[in-house]
Amino acid sequence: MASEFERIARLQTLFGPPPRTVSLGIGDDAAILDLSAVEASHLVWTIDACVQGVHFAPSLLSWEDVGWRSLMAAASDLAAMAASPLGALCAIAAPATLADDDLYAIARGQAAAAAAISTAIVGGNLSRASEVSLSTTLIGACVKPATRAGARVGDLVVLDGDVGLAAAGLRLLRGGEAAGNAVQAWRRPVARIAQGLRLGAIACAMTDVSDGLAQDAGHIAKASGVRIELDADAIVGAELRAIAAEDSLALALGGGEDYALVAAVDRAIEGMRVIGRCVQGEGVWCGGERVDGAGFDHFKT
């Protein structure tokens, strides 16, 4: 097995050179961001964790997939704020028994995901642990941050991307299927950076769907002080309906990890998928029932 420093040297090669705004990447005490090269009034900053046995089972994914998903899950928070990434740091914790090739496969997945959203991994940390655990932090540049607060009574609720498809894909994968759009949606989600910038420019409030539409729309409802009424027909996409006829609505409301964006806008623009509206009250409702509070809770007993 390679030493910690040999591993860092190899990761440095896999992660490639830093982007223009990062004047110093991997190999010192910290990465350096050159503010004179950053054209933005605000930076947004997030951290997300991806833990073996909690967020993924290695039996359902390649190590490349694990690396890819961990990066995209974190990057989706930037999309949700209408920011474009300036770089990522990745803290990789792994058992001493994880083979060098598996570690490098994780890193290849992270690097490919970063490249897919036009950024790069510019630093990180390597540590032992009893399970694989990836903590990813990203900084994004932002002109007009889109928060969860700001939706008003009368606003329309719009969806960018699919909901429920990744959850359906995970079910297919567990049943032994390994191909198709739904499986790909779960295995290789893509943070909707460009869409977040476009939608954020006109959104009154926005968030990404990581824990399920009902719960995540609930964050907008709570932060904005409105009730969100969702249209059941509008949130179930044609593809989801085709592969999960029996419970497509439940998957669309409760399935997370598609990393779609949900936003409140005061008027819909052509091509927008309107899925509901903001009214007086609280919570998220669909078909006359309150549906928020049913998402994934890390500490529910």
Add this chain to the structure above:
Amino acid sequence: MASEFERIARLQTLFGPPPRTVSLGIGDDAAILDLSAVEASHLVWTIDACVQGVHFAPSLLSWEDVGWRSLMAAASDLAAMAASPLGALCAIAAPATLADDDLYAIARGQAAAAAAISTAIVGGNLSRASEVSLSTTLIGACVKPATRAGARVGDLVVLDGDVGLAAAGLRLLRGGEAAGNAVQAWRRPVARIAQGLRLGAIACAMTDVSDGLAQDAGHIAKASGVRIELDADAIVGAELRAIAAEDSLALALGGGEDYALVAAVDRAIEGMRVIGRCVQGEGVWCGGERVDGAGFDHFKT
């Protein structure tokens, strides 16, 4: 046990309001940094992990200590770059069996450490895991970053803070002692932010001592293309000599986690503790022997 959202609400209270430069803290998809309030040409950015069973054993520390140490270990990387912190994000992973009070004790330790270096925790992530694992990322503002490269032949090597004292303290703690400066050095290290700003203003190269002086000075030697010769008498402090007479030099060279700063300067200023010099060659030498390469390696078998 509290739900994930109840826990986040409680953490938000414990972590307090964000600093002036952070226009949005805990509770949205990401924290927002207002660049118009940042007076610096550069930002430095780091991530560090603190894993149960690897970095700490709960039997030797309180959960407050664990939180404190995790924050300070990460913040020390900012001190090493001559930066002052703008904020921290903490990803806390913990077993479902960790009691609410223990989680909040970790958070109190993190918050106290952040306050001690005039910053605050402005966001994070909560996740389940099979062991407690804390990943901390900090951003710092910086006018003149101090990297590991830049030391030249003829420079003096100076030390700010103690080395070996924390390692001696850990040994005392394992032997049943629970008081004294050495124990405190290991339990409650302090990132040397103010010292890093002062020293960084005149340093040609700088780093912090987290893995041991020999190994960390080795990073400067390697990045700068010089050999560092250390003076054995100068690196062993009086306190370390008194409590570890037999192996004080080994502890001073190899003991990590004091978070002292080591720098190369072209001239010493009054009050500086000169511990060696930069000469032609490579590696770190002390008493005629090469001593780098003996520090802690996470993946050494």
